[in-house]
Amino acid sequence: MNFLVDASYIISGMLILLFMHLIINLLCFCRLSVSSWEKASPASLVSVLVPARNEQEHIEMCVRSLIGQHYEQLEVLVLDDQSTDATAAIVKRLIDELPATQKKRLRLLRGKPLPAGWVGKNFACFQLSQYAQGAYLFFTDADTVHAPETVRTVLEYMDRARVDLLTAQPGYELKGIGEHLLMPLLCFRVFTLLPLTLISRVPKPVLAVGNGPLLCFRRQAYKAAGGHKAIKEHILEDVTLARSVKAAGYRMAFVDAHKLLYCHMYTSFANMWTGFSKTFFAFYSYSLPAALAILFFDVTLFIVPPLLVLLSLFISLPRAVILLSLGNYCLAVLMRLCLACRFGRSQRVLTLLLCLLHPATVILGCLILLNSIRWHFRKLGTEWKGRYYSSQNSSPERLDC
Incomplete structure (x- = not known):
């Protein structure tokens, strides 16, 4: 149990750092x-x-x-x-x-x-x-x-x-529940991972976004x-x-x-799944270590805390673990709320309420990233708008469908 307490403190520290990074990005974002x-x-x-x-x-x-x-x-x-x-x-x-x-x-x-x-x-x-x-x-x-x-x-x-x-x-026009759940993940990724204040100041190509x-x-x-x-x-x-x-x-x-x-x-959700599957692994330059690191941190920071809170309803966990996990979940939701308040366009109430389901959004994002990795390494390629792109090369073939 001491391990869980220590891990919860570490997760809290990492989430606080991410939250501070997010706030700096939002304040400095022109x-x-x-x-x-x-x-x-x-x-x-x-x-x-x-x-x-x-x-x-x-x-x-x-x-x-x-x-x-x-x-x-x-x-x-x-x-x-x-x-x-x-x-x-x-x-x-x-x-x-x-x-x-x-x-x-x-x-x-x-x-x-x-x-x-x-x-x-x-x-x-x-x-x-x-x-x-x-x-x-x-x-x-x-x-x-x-x-x-x-x-x-x-x-x-x-x-x-x-x-x-x-x-x-x-701005993103969001209509279905699937779009409201998943599309904010794009913004969440950018604002929690990239130092946006350095994009126009540092000439390194790695600090570029398009x-x-x-x-x-x-x-x-x-x-x-x-x-x-x-x-x-x-x-x-x-x-x-x-x-x-x-x-x-x-x-x-x-x-x-x-x-x-x-x-x-x-x-549609199907189009969104396909569209994200063709780009998620590419975002990490097809680096398996980078993608696996993101999966690990996503699970650790955003999925484990609410799971521990739910688990505490059925088994006895240290009070510190429960309180820290609840705080970690709330901090992740607060990060989503900050982004929703800045960039939300319409249906503000629904958008804000769905921030409570941030763990579900992260789970969907992890599944799509895993699917993107699977497409790449199993040479399944990518189908988009009636064209097929092999993962071995980018030559397209016309699809009948």
Whole structure:
């Protein structure tokens, strides 16, 4: 029993350190604000680049929010990546509806067949970069919706902070219970594991983060990093490209933009399971020791304490163990609450209540990470949007389903 007491004290100490790290990150995390409109924004042409594959549910809202930007020097390029649904037809209709003076603001590009050795999104982004004319390349996902001030605010911040790549924490539109449970894990990982204050200050590539809903590059930084062609086989392309930008000697920043854009990443729990399974192990650079370490700490810090509290209802445990375990569980929930209060968009009451189920969220995250590891080492590969990517190589094959 002394072992349990000692272990509980150690867990308490580690959680307190994580909580302090989280609070520092939240306090220092810069929020993009439209108050910067008081300063004149750069007049450079911005190319907003949207890869879209089978995005008929989202593409109209995304494109309307982009062509409605309060920034004149703007071109919006949407690449239809071999879609089998109405994605291209919707974009074509939006072009036809534009006034004659605005039609050049939006273009629809037809994606070429995917070559061997490329991940689909990377090839789509590479094609977009070949057509883009802007001094800034603003990549965004087709499931995002942007406030009218987004582009202007991003450029003003990049100009003021003198950074060459800006990426951001978006807001997430959460609908089902599964999304409410699991999606906050993304934010929890970033804010408890990464020293966010060092991302723009330290040139080490390992201290880089990228987020697909918003990646805005100065053209010269994108070219110097090799663009998407240099990372053509990488599943986790946003993080890998951010690291490449730093490795090329350019500066980046990671900011809070959840008030300016949001996205609805997955439309079902099954899609979320598949989407996270393809990226979770990649986030740790396919390092088995790193992934196993995360699994160990997740179980130890976030699952064991509530289990000990429940176990105390059936067997006798030292009072110190029960109180420390209850405190450790409450501290983990408090960390989730802090993130929910900062980044929650809607259904605030439900979001806050589900923070109490943080151990269940961590269990789901551990299971997905284990599945991601299994896919990698059993050579099962990854299926995404009708394409199959082998874990031995990244060459895609067309699926019949």
